[in-house]
Amino acid sequence: MRSVTAIAHANIALAKYWGKADEALNLPAVPSLSLTLEALRTVTTVTFTGAARGDELVLDGVAVTGGRPLERASALLDRVRAMAGLRSGARVESRNEFPTASGLASSASGFAALAVAASAAAGLDLTPTQLSRLARQSSASAARSMWGGYVALAARAHEAEPVAPWEHLPLVMLVALTTNGPKEISSTAGMKHTAETSPYYAGWLASAPRVFEEVRRAILEADLERLGAAVEHSALSMHASMLAARPAVRYFAPATLRVLDRLLDLRRAGRSAYATMDAGPHVKVLTSAGDADPVEAALRELPEVRSILRSRGGPAACVVAETVR
Ligand code: 2P0
Numbered sequence: 001m002r003s004v005t006a007i008a009h010a011n012i013a014l015a016k017y018w019g020k021a022d023e024a025l026n027l028p029a030v031p032s033l034s035l036t037l038e039a040l041r042t043v044t045t046v047t048f049t050g051a052a053r054g055d056e057l058v059l060d061g062v063a064v065t066g067g068r069p070l071e072r073a074s075a076l077l078d079r080v081r082a083m084a085g086l087r088s089g090a091r092v093e094s095r096n097e098f099p100t101a102s103g104l105a106s107s108a109s110g111f112a113a114l115a116v117a118a119s120a121a122a123g124l125d126l127t128p129t130q131l132s133r134l135a136r137q138s139s140a141s142a143a144r145s146m147w148g149g150y151v152a153l154a155a156r157a158h159e160a161e162p163v164a165p166w167e168h169l170p171l172v173m174l175v176a177l178t179t180n181g182p183k184e185i186s187s188t189a190g191m192k193h194t195a196e197t198s199p200y201y202a203g204w205l206a207s208a209p210r211v212f213e214e215v216r217r218a219i220l221e222a223d224l225e226r227l228g229a230a231v232e233h234s235a236l237s238m239h240a241s242m243l244a245a246r247p248a249v250r251y252f253a254p255a256t257l258r259v260l261d262r263l264l265d266l267r268r269a270g271r272s273a274y275a276t277m278d279a280g281p282h283v284k285v286l287t288s289a290g291d292a293d294p295v296e297a298a299l300r301e302l303p304e305v306r307s308i309l310r311s312r313g314g315p316a317a318c319v320v321a322e323t324v325r
Pocket of ligand 1: 012013015016017018026032107108138139140141142187188277278279
């Protein structure tokens with residue numbers, strides 16, 4: 001019986017993925033580019049038990065006995081079993097080492113860690129590219145967590161690829177956890193509904209590749225101001241396409257807009273501070289090492305900001321422990 005523990009870090013998209021080119025294969029409709037974050041990590045242990053019965057999942061210490069999380073984990077394990085010629089059930093124990101009630105998406109680091117741990121536990125020796133493909137089938141953003149630093153996932157791509165190490169443009173990310181907004185719908189459901197009902201979805205598909213290219217160039221040229229402007233444009237364009245869905249997919253809360261207002265004030269005062277928002281009300285702020293302290297202090301003054309996590313770029317997903325019994 002082989003037991004493997006892997007660690008993967010969450011990533012925040014700077015050029016956003018929203019919409020699928022192929023639902024069955026889970027291929028993204030637009031290119032995306034992210035930064036893997038050191039402060040947000042998932043630790044996952046997989047053991048193939050040898051028994052023919054089903055899979056067991058323990059998430060943050062709580063046994064998950066059914067529903068979507070178990071189905072999605074089992075679907076990844078099924079792909080690993082098929083590749084390795086295994087029939088055994090698996091026990092999966094996964095822990096998010098960031099505030100779990102924070103509403104931060106954990107599927108990227110979760111499926112990346114599961115792909116690495118499960119394939120190694122099954123005795124497979126996969127390359128990062130093969131692992132990225134395996135994780136992407138579960139969650140497209142998880143493909144990007146296979147690498148550290150800046151990582152791209154092209155439109156219709158089966159796997160992500162590294163763009164540059166974090167050290168190339170060592171920005172600081174401040175994750176501002178805000179008071180909650182309307183009840184959130186899953187990204188998968190939200191993007192499907194946007195594609196089906198939003199008249200602006202076509203505009204999003206047409207413009208996202210250009211914005212992705214702007215983001216990529218700004219990173220390669222290590223230009224934080226240009227990057228910040230492109231990152232905000234990507235996030236707001238994505239949210240605009242959702243807001244035009246019927247009914248609207250709205251992840252913004254009043255707190256989200258309060259943070260955006262504060263960032264405008266900070267920029268007028270000469271600070272580097274740019275926002276990006278995902279499928280929730282929280283705001284991730286890009287800033288420089290030099291401006292991180294004053295920007296964090298200004299955000300902490302807002303009553304709507306519950307807490308702030310500060311992060312630098314994080315490393316690739318990897319195996320950290322292996323035992324054979
Ligand atoms: C991203 N998000 O690029 C975008 C921005 C949320 C907003 O990728 O359906 O969990 O499992 O492929 O990867 C979240 O969606 O979606 C996401 P599926 P996923 O980070």
